[in-house]
Amino acid sequence: MTPSRLNILLVEDNPADAAFLRQALPQELDLPHTLEHTLTLNAGLDVLSQGHIDLVLLDLMLPDSKGLESLNRIHQRVPEMPIVVLTATDDLSLALQALRQGAQDYLMKSELQLSPHALSRAIRYALQRQKAEADLLSAQRQTSQLLSSIPSILIGVNAAGAISHWNAVAEDTFGVTASSALGQPLARCPIGWEAPRLLRCVEDCRRTNQVAALDDVAFRRSDGQEGFLGITMIPMREAGTDGIGVLLFGADVTARKRVETERTRLAEQLLQAQKMETIGRFAGGIAHDFNNFLQVILGFAWLIRSRHRDDKQLMSDFQEIVHAAESASSMVRQLLAFSRRQPLKPQVFDISGVVQRMQRLLQQFVGERIRIELQLADEPLQVKLDPTGLEQILMNLCSNARDSMPQGGTLTIRTHSQTLDAAAAGSYSHAAPGAYVRLSVTDTGTGMEPAMAEHIFEPFFTTKQLSRGTGLGLAVVYGLVQQHDGFIDIDTALGQGTTFHLSFPRQEGSRPPATAGGGAVQGAEAILLIEQDARQRTLDEEVLRDSGYRLIASTDGTGPLEPLLQQCRNADVIILDAALPGVQAADVVSRIRQACPRMKVLLVSGFVDDGLRAVESKTSGVLVLQRPYVPAYLLDQLRLLLDQPSAAGVVPAAPVAQAADRRVLIVDDDPAVRQLCQRILQAVYQVTAAASGAEALDALRQQTFDLLLTDLKMPQMDGYTLIDEVKKLHPSLPIVAMTGFLTGEMEQRWKAGRPVADVLRKPFTPPEVLTMVERVLSERAL
Numbered sequence: 001m002t003p004s005r006l007n008i009l010l011v012e013d014n015p016a017d018a019a020f021l022r023q024a025l026p027q028e029l030d031l032p033h034t035l036e037h038t039l040t041l042n043a044g045l046d047v048l049s050q051g052h053i054d055l056v057l058l059d060l061m062l063p064d065s066k067g068l069e070s071l072n073r074i075h076q077r078v079p080e081m082p083i084v085v086l087t088a089t090d091d092l093s094l095a096l097q098a099l100r101q102g103a104q105d106y107l108m109k110s111e112l113q114l115s116p117h118a119l120s121r122a123i124r125y126a127l128q129r130q131k132a133e134a135d136l137l138s139a140q141r142q143t144s145q146l147l148s149s150i151p152s153i154l155i156g157v158n159a160a161g162a163i164s165h166w167n168a169v170a171e172d173t174f175g176v177t178a179s180s181a182l183g184q185p186l187a188r189c190p191i192g193w194e195a196p197r198l199l200r201c202v203e204d205c206r207r208t209n210q211v212a213a214l215d216d217v218a219f220r221r222s223d224g225q226e227g228f229l230g231i232t233m234i235p236m237r238e239a240g241t242d243g244i245g246v247l248l249f250g251a252d253v254t255a256r257k258r259v260e261t262e263r264t265r266l267a268e269q270l271l272q273a274q275k276m277e278t279i280g281r282f283a284g285g286i287a288h289d290f291n292n293f294l295q296v297i298l299g300f301a302w303l304i305r306s307r308h309r310d311d312k313q314l315m316s317d318f319q320e321i322v323h324a325a326e327s328a329s330s331m332v333r334q335l336l337a338f339s340r341r342q343p344l345k346p347q348v349f350d351i352s353g354v355v356q357r358m359q360r361l362l363q364q365f366v367g368e369r370i371r372i373e374l375q376l377a378d379e380p381l382q383v384k385l386d387p388t389g390l391e392q393i394l395m396n397l398c399s400n401a402r403d404s405m406p407q408g409g410t411l412t413i414r415t416h417s418q419t420l421d422a423a424a425a426g427s428y429s430h431a432a433p434g435a436y437v438r439l440s441v442t443d444t445g446t447g448m449e450p451a452m453a454e455h456i457f458e459p460f461f462t463t464k465q466l467s468r469g470t471g472l473g474l475a476v477v478y479g480l481v482q483q484h485d486g487f488i489d490i491d492t493a494l495g496q497g498t499t500f501h502l503s504f505p506r507q508e509g510s511r512p513p514a515t516a517g518g519g520a521v522q523g524a525e526a527i528l529l530i531e532q533d534a535r536q537r538t539l540d541e542e543v544l545r546d547s548g549y550r551l552i553a554s555t556d557g558t559g560p561l562e563p564l565l566q567q568c569r570n571a572d573v574i575i576l577d578a579a580l581p582g583v584q585a586a587d588v589v590s591r592i593r594q595a596c597p598r599m600k601v602l603l604v605s606g607f608v609d610d611g612l613r614a615v616e617s618k619t620s621g622v623l624v625l626q627r628p629y630v631p632a633y634l635l636d637q638l639r640l641l642l643d644q645p646s647a648a649g650v651v652p653a654a655p656v657a658q659a660a661d662r663r664v665l666i667v668d669d670d671p672a673v674r675q676l677c678q679r680i681l682q683a684v685y686q687v688t689a690a691a692s693g694a695e696a697l698d699a700l701r702q703q704t705f706d707l708l709l710t711d712l713k714m715p716q717m718d719g720y721t722l723i724d725e726v727k728k729l730h731p732s733l734p735i736v737a738m739t740g741f742l743t744g745e746m747e748q749r750w751k752a753g754r755p756v757a758d759v760l761r762k763p764f765t766p767p768e769v770l771t772m773v774e775r776v777l778s779e780r781a782l
């Protein structure tokens with residue numbers, strides 16, 4: 001825009017040329033103006049320093065300055081001043097040089113008279129050009145300020161692939177200064193990022209002339225930390241060239257990427273937890289229904305046995321039925337362990353000590369082809385676990401390792417401490433920051449593919465051949481670890497073995513040793529072991545010796561009984577297989593007591609009938625242990641028996657009270673279970689059976705009962721609701737709950753609140769039902 005009054009400085013040493021210009025200016029310019037004239041450049045510079053001049057008419061040949069020097073000196077004093085060069089020589093090259101040095105235009109003095117409008121045209125063009133250059137410079141400054149204010153990485157790459165812009169954020173992020181980056185090919189700049197991938201994207205952007213973006217470019221900051229960049233590439237055609245330049249806008253998206261990764265990880269954890277919880281509930285439901293079936297099988301088998309004791313062939317078949325039912329019951333217990341529904345009895349102990357005491361037992365379990373190595377921590381590592389649960393965990397892990405090493409190998413068990421901060425704890429589902437004890441079990445076996453490893457903790461999933469496993473072992477491990485507030489992860493690869501890492505919260509302080517591992521409960525007594533199963537006998541021998549007991553003899557019991565009775569004089573206790581062929585447990589105990597009146601006897605049987613329970617109840621110093629059992633339970637029961645006062649002979653059992661006048665209400669939706677309970681109890685009590693909670697409430701409104709025996713899981717109205725309604729009608733009525741699926745937590749809560757007198761777990765035997773009902777009714781009478 002042309003100023004309203006134009007102040008012109010003429011620097012001309014020729015008076016005639018100066019006079020001509022004074023006369024020509026008013027005629028050429030149609031706007032007010034002033035003209036100041038100096039004969040030398042120095043004088044002109046003094047005028048310029050006053051700051052009011054808008055344009056300079058400059059002669060290049062002056063007394064105190066020659067040629068382009070005059071132009072440069074003015075620009076040094078006033079860089080943006082528009083200058084029109086006046087020259088008396090017809091030197092085009094000099095004029096062009098003046099233009100390149102910053103002059104807005106030039107005039108030949110000889111042409112001023114011939115071209116009347118040349119002077120005004122040159123002045124106007126100079127002012128317009130100066131204005132355009134000023135606007136361009138201002139725009140460049142604004143663009144530079146704008147680019148500098150962008151809080152993101154900004155890198156310009158020209159058509160030749162060299163870096164043309166490098167802002168301060170790029171300097172801070174990559175630790176590369178602009179001076180060392182500008183002009184360098186992007187491919188050679190020492191930037192800690194994925195260069196090949198980035199250069200391919202830059203080339204695609206340049207070739208297609210389309211905006212391109214990369215959302216997850218890995219890079220390394222100047223401080224060495226790694227992160228992710230989100231980069232947008234914008235094609236920019238460079239003026240005066242045929243090439244496509246590229247602007248790269250980059251933002252540090254590390255935090256967002258981590259949040260997304262964490263969100264994905266948590267979603268996967270939640271999905272896995274929900275899946276395992278669903279499977280756990282399903283397993284618990286199966287356990288409940290399966291226990292009902294087992295209850296019917298075992299219950300009616302008892303009734304058949306009571307009527308056909310003299311039929312040896314039938315009794316043999318009956319024993320097979322019982323054995324199969326007990327094996328099925330063991331599977332149910334494993335399902336409950338996986339679904340975290342079985343009650344635990346945790347204790348505080350040093351895990352390394354337990355592992356060390358179990359080494360011999362585990363070595364025997366895995367066989368001679370596999371070598372067990374222990375790498376145990378020197379410091380005590382206290383954990384709070386159920387000892388039997390820990391033993392079950394180790395046995396299942398060793399079983400898995402053994403099956404993965406059919407040709408033999410090495411099994412390494414390691415214990416060490418572990419500390420998780422908040423970030424590390426977030427990598428595991430339900431883990432809290434703090435101190436942990438880590439138990440690692442490593443094999444040199446076949447390993448697994450990742451897709452297979454994702455499913456190994458699911459029940460019934462197995463890599464073994466048909467009939468070689470149930471697929472419950474690792475599911476039980478998972479359930480037990482979760483039940484102890486721990487977590488488990490796995491390192492495996494096909495052909496590279498497998499490591500299971502189990503972490504449990506670390507406990508502080510000193511505690512007594514645990515009863516797990518076949519050696520935690522110590523003893524020094526002498527034991528006579530009579531066990532017909534060779535594998536069981538060998539296992540019991542190892543467990544007893546590891547725990548400090550002395551074995552004076554160990555036999556299968558197939559020989560004459562008299563030599564054994566002679567050896568019992570040197571023993572403190574006899575562990576006796578109650579199923580010795582051709583021998584009745586009561587007869588053996590009687591003959592032992594004749595030879596050694598104060599001898600204690602631990603009777604072991606896979607099936608505990610009312611005959612064995614009668615021996616246990618009538619004879620002091622006799623305890624019955626039912627198979628299957630873990631070594632820890634054997635040691636617990638043995639210690640319990642040994643710590644009792646010495647046996648003094650036979651103690652008569654209390655007669656069973658007849659209670660024909662007492663009324664019992666049985667509630668179960670399963671007809672077979674309902675009929676079984678009715679047949680068991682109706683020989684002693686007056687029994688009424690109901691198929692639902694509503695039917696039971698109707699019966700309770702019409703008559704009185706002395707005891708309610710109800711199942712917990714029933715359609716429409718479950719046992720929990722029924723119990724609440726019964727308490728409203730008859731607050732003092734004793735209640736026994738029947739279930740094949742009850743959490744230890746629920747059982748403890750019930751016992752604390754006393755809503756039920758007791759809980760009868762399925763499968764149960766008829767004597768157990770009769771005993772519990774009689775006890776509850778006796779307590780009520782008291």
